[in-house]
Amino acid sequence: MKILHTADWHIGKKLHKHELSEDFELFIAWLCDFIEKEAVDVLLISGDVFDLANPSSEARKQYYRALMRLRKLDCKLVITGGNHDSPSMLDAPQEILRELEMHVIGGLPENMEELLIPIKNKKEETELVIAALPYLRDADLRSAADGQTYEDRLEAIRAGIQQCFENAADLCRKNYPGIPTIAMGHLFAAGAETSESEREIQIGNLAAFNANQFGDYFNYIALGHIHKPQKLNSSIPTYYSGSPLPLSFSERKDNKRVLLLNTENGWEPENIPVPAFRSLLKISGSLEDLELKLRDPGDRKNLESLIEVELTEENYDAAKILQLDTIVSNFELEGFRIVKHRVNFRNRIAGASEIYQEQKLEDLKPREVFLELISRQEYDDKTKEEILSAFEELLGETYQNENL
Template structure:
């Protein structure tokens, strides 16, 4: 049996307000071709299907179009929700999709057995998949789990471990002797992140040790981290990474999907995803920027997106004006400057300047603002930890709330 592992599609994602819908359409076209060529039996998507909990109507249409394209390939499809997804929104068409041999697990079911999916081939169960979605705080902790910061972290880690152990026990009892695979969407200790992942489970402080997955599952198919990588675990555990670069920090990552052939074993083959759009970060003084932009050659594929960074030794308001002029007047077919900023080496910036005109609102993360504010007060370390933990939990709750459109 051949299984294709991918994750973190982030349908509806905008990169500095630039739509990436065309990129996703090209990825799905390539994915369908790959599934046919590789004779894939099962496609698993480990969370963050959408970029927002309340995606736009266009993003939802794109999701269903993708599912219908994939459905034509006679490939079983299993999708789990991530921290960006609304469990209720993903789960809503669950019964209809199941009739089409698509299993969508948006949030942790009340009965964990509902997340255990056997996969058959030629009338025989070849593998069983524990489709575990992103585990929210309410799934992991109770009111009796302790009040201190460290107690909460331990309770979350223990809750994640218990969920995977319980899933393993169900697989063993219901499908003895059948190979088992687990899906998960979480932040594991030691994983290398990029700029585009959102902090989860108390600001990533509850990093889960991959050894706590145990030894039962033959493979752990993970989502959340956008950089493809292998974890140090007792069994093969991999982040497939996002198929598309979702921030400029990912511009050099080799995007990929992972393919398992259970006849050969449980070490996946890595298959690179084609580059549909280039992300360029151009840095230097004003003269260097002008030169580098002037030598770009026209092309007619998807526009290459440019992040322009002016680096000068001394502050000069005239240089900022020239940078703005350079960005607004730039016209080269096949390229678009989506962000520009200035960095002066010999200037100490105050807090007000850090969050002033030199940074756009979209560049600021709530955690950055909170950290800057809390730094202005003189709290003892334990109080600062408690305040930070409370902020992280509130932020996580806000980000995960399923906001109904008015």
């Protein structure tokens, strides 16, 4: 039997306000082709189907379109909810989807036997069982009485996660003795490497779950939540498939993948690279460096390349911030778009609260604070006059708007 493990689709995701819907459509087209070519029997999606708990109508349409495309293939689907997903929204069409061989577990059910999904072969024999555990919320794991201190609460969460997986293993052992079992999960496990696109799980990373606490009953643990693909140090094969698409610039160098299990060959999965549909480029340096690099930013894929620009200078200079804004505003190169720019001054300017340590800012006039700030910069008299003039104009507009 062939099982494909993926997770963290994040349908509806925007990268610095740029829609990634086209990326997802290309991924689904590739995924369907792969499933058909390899005759995959089961597709596992381990949480974070959507990027938002209340996804847009377009994101929901993409989800159902993807399901219908996958439905045309002879492949069973098992989908679990993640921390980004709304359990009730995922569970709403549960009964209909089940009739289409699509099993959705949005949140932890009261009857844990509902988590167990038997997978039958062509002879109608149960060949595999999926223990489809979704993201376990705080209310699923402990009561308010479980500990008084912060560390007590964290320990209660870890113990609760462990208990859920132990209960699932006991039910599999009881109801499907001797049948191989895969457990799905959506959580942060100790030792996992994260990216900047991931939101913290439970009470932050301090609630990290030790992978050995999954126990030794399951043949494979199919995890979601961490976008960087990786294997965990555990007594049984435990993997994060990672997100199939880069969801932040910190993931631009990740080798995105899905994982293919062939039970005839064992329980170690095969890495299946997902094609890169768009380039995420990060360009940094001085103004001169940026102007040069932006003439030829880098590779182009099927879709428009997105660029993050970082100006790096030694000393604060308001004129250089203005020049950067001008460069970004005037940037026009077919197939490339700057979606974010920022400034990094190594010798940063002191904030107003640091300058006036013995005075309350509310006791000072805006002009006094601004004069003190620019006096600390190495501007010539003409530049100072221009900056002060611009400040006075902005201040005047602010007062005028307040009086409207």
